[in-house]
Amino acid sequence: MKLLGLLTVVLLLASCEQFKNNDESGASYQVPVEYYKLDNGLKVILSQDKTAPTAIVAVYYNIGFRIEPKDRTGFAHLFEHMMFQGSQNLGKMEFIKLVQQNGGVLNGSTRFDFTNYFEIVPAHKLETMLWAEADRMRGLDITQENLTNQQGVVKNEVKVNVLNQPYGGFPWLDMPQFANTNWYNAHNFYGDLEDLDAANLDDVASFFKTYYAPNNAAISVVGDFDIEETKGWIEKYFGNISAADIPAFPDISEPRQEVEKDSVKNDPLANKPAIAIAYHMPERNTPEYYAMGLLDQILIQGDNALLVQKLEKEMGYTSNLGGGINYLGNMFNYNGPMLWMYNMTYDSETSKEEIMTAIDDVMVNLKEDITEEMLAGALVKMRSQLYDDLGGTFGLGRADLLCSFALFDDDPSRINTIEDEFKTVTPELVRSTIDEYLRKGNRNILTINPLLANNQKTQ
Structure with missing residues (x-):
């Protein structure tokens, strides 16, 4: 459904002016x-x-x-x-x-x-x-x-x-x-x-x-x-719509993953291989959860992200690395186990082993690379993304977070404390989060085998 052109312009200008005024005053947006x-x-x-x-x-x-x-x-x-x-x-x-x-x-x-x-x-x-x-x-x-x-x-x-x-x-x-x-x-x-x-x-x-x-x-x-x-x-x-008896919420917890999983999916329509890497997230609203939010920014969000630099800029294996926390929304609007994930397509001339070697080169040094300056940069990107969410789609991002925090936490005012939670993340917390959640035993690898491309090679 298309949004009205004039309505779009009015709302975008209003949103930009609102955030501009807040930035000029030096006050955080409430x-x-x-x-x-x-x-x-x-x-x-x-x-x-x-x-x-x-x-x-x-x-x-x-x-x-x-x-x-x-x-x-x-x-x-x-x-x-x-x-x-x-x-x-x-x-x-x-x-x-x-x-x-x-x-x-x-x-x-x-x-x-x-x-x-x-x-x-x-x-x-x-x-x-x-x-x-x-x-x-x-x-x-x-x-x-x-x-x-x-x-x-x-x-x-x-x-x-x-x-x-x-x-x-x-x-x-x-x-x-x-x-x-x-x-x-x-x-x-x-x-x-x-x-x-x-x-x-x-x-x-x-x-x-x-x-x-x-x-x-x-x-x-x-x-x-x-x-x-x-x-x-x-x-x-x-007010006069009747309430209902809501059934007990089922157990949706996931056990700690101890061994790396690696699998292949055959795709008869794909013309090149693809790979996805996923890790189980920390529990929502824990200190480690916020640390993973900053690690997401450090590793895959933006041109300066470490995996983007390695896989796209240095090695040239792909041009479309993307991912994040919760592919069907953002890291705030879910309530249960979740995956942090990234994926890419790559040329058939490149092997999966080469891809994984490049990824491991980044991950093995990640703990040592974490600095206060790196976290400060990640916080700037996170803040920008958060404000994009709040003002996005004419304020729909704000409505989304308000409803999500009301449903899941009974506290929609959490929308005004998100940035402060990320500011409490320290390098030490990030390193311990890496140890527990970015270990190989918590990693899942899923590769697309492009049957279309394979068939084309044999013709």
């Missing part, structure tokens, strides 16, 4: 946060920003594909599609038309630990969006026709994006299945076609009643609005 809960358990976060006449409504449900039913892989994603098929007062596709005809944009996505929906609209249409989101939270139009239709849409999406695509699912879908041992973290998140076919109306109704309840959700409103007026609208439209 996101306005007002947090409260309705009687039915809905978490509400309001963040006022009057630099542009727009408003964002973001609704996050605390259900992602990590904890979907064991015999219904891909069900969380299928349900995301069902949320656009009609509700009590809006027929099929009318939600989308309502937003677009009022000059707005919208989307939804399924992630590891949440499913989210958002609308970006002119500020005077905020009440309309709150009504519409409450309408589908209150009840969907669950019919066999809608279910059958969306099963076909999702299966086609799997075929187009994964099964019939070179490097389809690599590495974001493949690596978790390979590196993890707990089913919740290691199953096919996109969904097996047989499981998608097996979903029935009872499954859909039960899933909706269980997980799409106000006490399993957070809503953030970001933009130009009156706080008291918006509180009244939220109470009016969401």
Whole structure:
């Protein structure tokens, strides 16, 4: 869905001016946060920003594909599609038309630990969006026709994006299945076609009643609005939606990995080899977690990153090294085991052994290379990335972090302490983090064998 050109320009200029003013004053940027809960358990976060006449409504449900039913892989994603098929007062596709005809944009996505929906609209249409989101939270139009239709849409999406695509699912879908041992973290998140076919109306109704309840959700409103007026609208439209009995959260923990894993995936459509390297992350919000955030900046983010310098600039093995913490978001918007990962394609003339030798040359000296100056540089890059997230997509990045911190920590004000957490990281902490989390026993290597390229060579 395309954003309106004029709306884009206005918001980008406003965002740039806002951060410029904060930098000139020397003060760190503070996101306005007002947090409260309705009687039915809905978490509400309001963040006022009057630099542009727009408003964002973001609704996050605390259900992602990590904890979907064991015999219904891909069900969380299928349900995301069902949320656009009609509700009590809006027929099929009318939600989308309502937003677009009022000059707005919208989307939804399924992630590891949440499913989210958002609308970006002119500020005077905020009440309309709150009504519409409450309408589908209150009840969907669950019919066999809608279910059958969306099963076909999702299966086609799997075929187009994964099964019939070179490097389809690599590495974001493949690596978790390979590196993890707990089913919740290691199953096919996109969904097996047989499981998608097996979903029935009872499954859909039960899933909706269980997980799409106000006490399993957070809503953030970001933009130009009156706080008291918006509180009244939220109470009016969401306040009388019934809470649900939320089932106990399953054990999604991963055991400590002791031995390096190395595997190959044959890809009949790939024209050159590819490799992905992944390590299990420290537990979220621990000191080591923040240290890994800076190591991510040091090793793979930006042209001065050590692995970029080695693999791209010095050896010329690749031109597209990329990666990070959480390929389906960022290092803040997940809640469970996670991988730090990077990947690249490379020419067939280069061997996997050469790639790994170059990587090991960097990693073996990493502890000795860490200095205060290096951490200071990583902190600058992290701060820049964080502010990009906060201002990105017209403030949607801010709405995302507010909902994530509300769902996972019951504390959206954490958005204003992230930078301080990284500032506490010392060289000693980084070195101990390297010892525990960047050891070879915690490493996973997944290589793409390009069958297309091999077939071309033999012809």
